[in-house]
Amino acid sequence: MSKQETMTFESAMAKLEEIVKQLEQGDLPLEQALTAYKEGIKLSQFCQKTLTDAEETVAKMMTDQGEVLLDGVENGK
Numbered sequence: 001m002s003k004q005e006t007m008t009f010e011s012a013m014a015k016l017e018e019i020v021k022q023l024e025q026g027d028l029p030l031e032q033a034l035t036a037y038k039e040g041i042k043l044s045q046f047c048q049k050t051l052t053d054a055e056e057t058v059a060k061m062m063t064d065q066g067e068v069l070l071d072g073v074e075n076g077k
Helices: 002-006 009-025 030-061
Strands: none
Touching: 009 030
């Protein structure tokens, strides 16, 4: 997972789009498709965490107390 620790959001999204394209074509042998699917899940989780972290950072910058309601749920509680 060290690759993902240094991976940017943009590079992860590009790789994920490439994997989705390959899987949609249906040309990969089963083992390769499973491997690609697993990598895609990891990339998707990385991207989701990156977006969540960015959203929390922006929300904290927009409030004096550092806590805001996002989607009706208070952060950190």
